[in-house]
Amino acid sequence: MYDVIIIGAGVSGCACAREISRYQIKACVIEKDEDVCSGTSKANSGIVHAGYDAPLGSLMAELNVQGNEMMGALAKELDFPFQRNGSLVVCFHEEELPNLYDLYEKGLKNNVKELQILNKKELRLKEPNISENAVAALFAPSGGIVCPFELNIALAENAYTNGVEFKFNTKVRNIFKKNDRWAVETNRGMIETQYVVNAAGVYADLFHNKVSEKKIHITPRRGEYCLMDKTEGGTVKSTIFQLPNQYGKGVLVTPTVHGNLLVGPTAIDIDDKEGTDTTREGLERLLNQAGKSVNHLSGRKIITSFAGLRAHEEKHEFIIEEVKDAKGFIDVAGIESPGLSSSPAIGVRVADILKSEMNLKPNPDYIGHRKGILDPQKLSKDVRNELIKNNPSYGTIICRCEMITEGEIIDAIRRPLGARTLDGIKRRTRAGMGRCQAGFCMPKTMEILARELKESSLQITKNRNESIILTNRNKEQA
Structure with a gap:
C-alpha cells in the first residue's frame, strides 16, 4: 500500500x-x-526553451518560464550538464518581420527576460554560419541546452x-x-x-x-533527428529556430552539451504509440529544412539518426x-x-x-543534492594519474570515440538505479554514442555488465527484455 x-x-x-x-x-x-x-x-532535442512562443495565459507558458528559471540551480544541485547558450528565431523574408515582432511581444507578455530583435548585421556577427537569406532574428539569452x-x-x-x-x-x-x-x-x-x-x-x-x-x-507526434559528429559542433553557438508554424517550432539546429550538432525534428502525427522508426524521406527533409537556416551542413557528417514521440494533446x-x-x-x-x-x-x-x-510534512532526512558519474577527462593530469593509481579501472578506455573508461561504466552500474542494459550504460556515460556507434566498445561493455550483474553475456540486452544481443555460444567457456 x-x-x-x-x-x-x-x-x-x-x-x-x-x-x-x-x-x-x-x-x-x-x-x-x-x-x-x-x-x-530519451529522444528529444535537449532544448531548455525560453518560453516566448507558448500560448498566452496557458499553463504551458507559465511552467515553461518557471522551469527555465529553475534549471540552472537544479543543474548545480544534481550535477548534470546545462548551458545557457541562447536561442535565435530566424526570419528569412521581410514580409514576415511582423510575425517576428509578434513573437517578441508574446515573449514579453510571457515574462521572458532580455529578449532582443537582431538585424541582419547583428545576427551574422553572432552566428557567422547563418544563412545569407536571414533578415532578422529574435534572440533569447535565457534559452539553453541540457542533456535530457x-x-x-x-x-x-x-x-x-x-x-x-x-x-x-x-x-x-x-x-x-x-x-x-x-x-x-x-x-x-x-x-x-x-x-x-x-x-x-x-x-x-x-x-x-x-x-x-x-x-x-x-496523438503521438513523431519527430526525427540527425546527430552530427563533434567536428560539426562549432557550426553554431546558439540554438537556431525558424519562425514557428502549426506543428511547432520547426526544424532546429543546435549544439549539444557534449559538443555534437543536432538537427531536427520533423513533426508527423501517427497512431502507433511505439512508432519511433526513422525514414529516408524524413531525414532528407530535415537536412533540406535545416540548410535554409545554417550554411555548411553535410549529410556526410551524420553519425546517427533517431526519432522520438511527443504527447500532443488536442488543445x-x-x-x-x-x-x-x-x-x-x-x-x-x-x-x-x-x-x-x-x-x-x-x-x-x-x-x-x-x-x-x-497535509504532508517535510522529510527531515531529505538530501537535495546528488553527484553524477566522475568524468576523468575533467581532472588535471596529476589528479587523474592519482585516480588511476588508486583505481586502475579509470585507466582502461572502453569507448575510444568518447574516451569512456571502465571505471565510469562500473560506476554507472553500481550507483542508485544503476544501468542494467547497454542503453542504460549509454545514457549514463555516453559509451557507444560516438562516431562508431558502439561498433568497437559493445563487446567489452557487455562483458563488464555481465560481470557486475553476475549474469551470462547471453542475458545482456540492448534495452528491453526482448532485445537480446547474443543468442548462443560457438563453444563452451572454460
Missing part, C-alpha cells in the same frame, strides 16, 4: 518523484520499460536516495477504485495506493480515460490537475515541447497538489 504511485519514469514523472520526496510519504514510480528515460524523454538523459537520471537517483521506490518492467494493465483507494493492476500483480499521478507520456490518455467520463485524446496544453470525477487521480498529461524545459516546475506543481490534499 502506497500513498502515491507515479506512472511513468520519464522526466515529468521523475521530477514529480523528486519533489514529493521532500515530504514524509511512501511513494513508488512504475515504469513499463527496464529503466528511467526510456520513452519520450542526465537530467532525467539525476532526478530519479535523487528521488530514490530520498526514499521513493522504483518498479521497472512493470506495465499497468488497469486502474480502478477499490473502496476508497486506487487499485493499479500490473503484469507483476496488484498495487494499491491513495493517489495516482498519471505521467505516462503518450499513454496518459489511456489511463485517464479508464477513470474519467471526460475523455482526452493524445495543445499541459493537463496537470486532479481529475474532477476521479478523486485522487492526478493527470500530468499532454506534456509535449516545452515539457523538458518545464519539468522542474511540473514537479513542484504536482507536489503542491499532493501537499494540499494530504
Whole structure:
C-alpha cells in the first residue's frame, strides 16, 4: 500500500518523484520499460526553451518560464550538464518581420527576460554560419541546452536516495477504485495506493480515460533527428529556430552539451504509440529544412539518426490537475515541447497538489543534492594519474570515440538505479554514442555488465527484455 504511485519514469514523472520526496510519504514510480528515460524523454532535442512562443495565459507558458528559471540551480544541485547558450528565431523574408515582432511581444507578455530583435548585421556577427537569406532574428539569452538523459537520471537517483521506490518492467494493465483507494493492476500483480499521478507520456490518455467520463485524446507526434559528429559542433553557438508554424517550432539546429550538432525534428502525427522508426524521406527533409537556416551542413557528417514521440494533446496544453470525477487521480498529461524545459516546475506543481490534499510534512532526512558519474577527462593530469593509481579501472578506455573508461561504466552500474542494459550504460556515460556507434566498445561493455550483474553475456540486452544481443555460444567457456 502506497500513498502515491507515479506512472511513468520519464522526466515529468521523475521530477514529480523528486519533489514529493521532500515530504514524509511512501511513494513508488512504475515504469513499463527496464529503466528511467526510456520513452519520450530519451529522444528529444535537449532544448531548455525560453518560453516566448507558448500560448498566452496557458499553463504551458507559465511552467515553461518557471522551469527555465529553475534549471540552472537544479543543474548545480544534481550535477548534470546545462548551458545557457541562447536561442535565435530566424526570419528569412521581410514580409514576415511582423510575425517576428509578434513573437517578441508574446515573449514579453510571457515574462521572458532580455529578449532582443537582431538585424541582419547583428545576427551574422553572432552566428557567422547563418544563412545569407536571414533578415532578422529574435534572440533569447535565457534559452539553453541540457542533456535530457542526465537530467532525467539525476532526478530519479535523487528521488530514490530520498526514499521513493522504483518498479521497472512493470506495465499497468488497469486502474480502478477499490473502496476508497486506487487499485493499479500490473503484469507483476496488484498495487494499491491513495493517489495516482498519471505521467505516462503518450499513454496518459489511456489511463485517464479508464477513470474519467471526460475523455482526452493524445496523438503521438513523431519527430526525427540527425546527430552530427563533434567536428560539426562549432557550426553554431546558439540554438537556431525558424519562425514557428502549426506543428511547432520547426526544424532546429543546435549544439549539444557534449559538443555534437543536432538537427531536427520533423513533426508527423501517427497512431502507433511505439512508432519511433526513422525514414529516408524524413531525414532528407530535415537536412533540406535545416540548410535554409545554417550554411555548411553535410549529410556526410551524420553519425546517427533517431526519432522520438511527443504527447500532443488536442488543445495543445499541459493537463496537470486532479481529475474532477476521479478523486485522487492526478493527470500530468499532454506534456509535449516545452515539457523538458518545464519539468522542474511540473514537479513542484504536482507536489503542491499532493501537499494540499494530504497535509504532508517535510522529510527531515531529505538530501537535495546528488553527484553524477566522475568524468576523468575533467581532472588535471596529476589528479587523474592519482585516480588511476588508486583505481586502475579509470585507466582502461572502453569507448575510444568518447574516451569512456571502465571505471565510469562500473560506476554507472553500481550507483542508485544503476544501468542494467547497454542503453542504460549509454545514457549514463555516453559509451557507444560516438562516431562508431558502439561498433568497437559493445563487446567489452557487455562483458563488464555481465560481470557486475553476475549474469551470462547471453542475458545482456540492448534495452528491453526482448532485445537480446547474443543468442548462443560457438563453444563452451572454460
